[in-house]
Amino acid sequence: MPGTTIPPVPHYVPAPPTTEELEWADLPIIDLSKASTPEGREALAPQVRDAMRTYGFMYVVNHGLNQAQNERIFDIADVPFTQVADDEKKKFSYDIKATGLYKGYKLRQYWHIDNGVRDQIEHYNMHRGILQQDHPQALKPFMPEIRAFAEHNHYNILHPILRLLARGMELPEETFVDFHGYDHKGEGWIRFMKYYPRTNEDEEKTRNVWLKGHKDFGTVTILWSQPVAALQIMSPDGKWRWVKHIDNALVINAGEAMEFLSGGFYKGTIHRVRQPPADQQGYPRLGVFYFALADDEVKLAPMLHSPVLQREGVERRWEDDAQAPLMEEWRKGRTSSYGTAQLKKRDDVVEEEVINGIVVKHFN
Template identity: 30%
Template sequence: MGAMTADPTGFHVPIIDISPYVRHGDPADRAVVAAQVDDAASSVGFMQIVGHEIPPAVIEEFTAVMDDFFALPLEVKKAYCAPPEINRGYAPPRSESLSLSLGVESAGRMNDFFEAFNVGVEADEYPDLDLPEEHYARNTWPDVAHFRASVSAYFTEARRVAHTLTRIFADALDLPPDFFEGFTDHSLDVLRMNNYALPPGEVELDGELTGMGEHTDYGIVTVLWADQVKGLQVLDKEGRWHDVTPADGALLINLGDLMARWTNERWMSTLHRVKPPIVDGTIARRRSAAYFHDGNIDAMISTLPSCVGAGSRYSPITVGEHIGAKLAGSRAGRPNPYARREAERVRQAMRRGGLGQQ
């Protein structure tokens, strides 16, 4: 297992080669990968993966059309906005506050300084199921050359990687190989493209500059492509923030709240945030794209029998209830009633001073 550049505190995000699973390799090699994932999920909640075999050309074309869209004038991009309850389309700067998805208000206003564009799984993909349109909404495709084709190609690859990861998770947790398939065969997946470098004059700043507020991801697992630019920070168990950048060719992987619920916190959904790097008074260019693998809307998530131990820390909840409450916090400003344990983790970090420090 590899590691990032040494951190003075010893913190690192491990690098794991998942090719034995991608290429259906030797069982012994797969067992090594599963053990590495278990260790990373238990100790850090983040990992880097290589050997995922997403073609470089797919990533290059995807990031090129992402750049083309974000280069459009703000008023043009705003034409692709959706209502807060619809997790699709364009989200302008300062229209969200990710800390509210935890039920914790870290600022008195929506102040997350990033813009985003979301696409996701549509109900039409599963005509035999009566899926709610508000969760499996139709995508809005901007009038940008090759955007739909290039984004869809990357979406397909990221979905494949996410399903490969849940197969690894099953082995790591001593579950049947197909355990997660029944929870993800019409998974509520969303790809969010983020941009942190905005032209001067589009947004007036007041208060502390926040790229993306402290939060945990909502679902099962997140597959993140990101520039090799500082900005992403991960909170360790001592309440200290650490910069995390991907190694060459690596994808960053982190676990969501549903996986923490499933495993009774054997595996953690780690708090993270984005603090845009400032160079000579301007925001350095940074882009990312997060594929959120969230599970079936009607799936009931309860503690795995092997992880109950002395008792479950969480009550059962459906994916729809959980995701709906998280989005109502981040996009509509309504406190999340289901995030008591996650919110307490934020408050503990605040008491230690962690959320105000690098």
């Protein structure tokens, strides 16, 4: 992480944690420091397996960064939103639909939420290589720190989790790691993301939903916990429950690509973002993410040589594994379509679209 000489940055002060009584999701907490030894991985693997099978979400603690380093990253994360003029933001926004790529800014009001209401979400996306793309002037002094942060997420958090997921399927430890090369052809990115408060009218039209229920389309998502309560997951019993903030913890979830590779053994869990509780309304919500995707050429077909799948069977979202998309095809299709496609309503809750021949559901 940062060296002894670091550029100054305004300190970001988040909202105080909510004091409201909410129905929290009871997610497992994984101590990642134990993954450094074979004995530790053996003990952790069934915990991670069960978490990703039951919830598709878990907390991770002892991930290698301390609270001060955590706060420094959030300070930097606020720079592209508060230190960059709107005209410069537009110069670093790209045609998401045409390219199928998150790069630079996604500005507000790009996605349709519901009933004519568009999003109030702004994010800045950086390919995991960081230095392979140009950045706004205000962010450039922080590129070495962001690059180190991306590498830490990839090698010290993602890879240990992938090893545990492989163990859970009784596969060689490096099975999923080998699909996630830092310098290989493919995506995977750091995202700084900021939600802004909305009008009462927009809240009413969208039933307080800021981002529809969905599954992430990559393999593993790493969310750095922050105090504004807005993230909800659909629990196994079908109820929406809130994800509680834990200081300097990570919230980890599996995505569709991992669901495909694992033959449905690991679940890409449905989650959404909604208006925060009353005592946090009016505050922005700043997020820091690392989105992991398999290398572009990886075919997202089940690992049929897994002894677990041979015993328990395979769940697919296509008829024949020859139909399984490559990671590149899946990420481009999902990125291009999200928030812009005309969805087909199935009922008052579920809307659908078809991407690469696979039905994708959104939950409103």
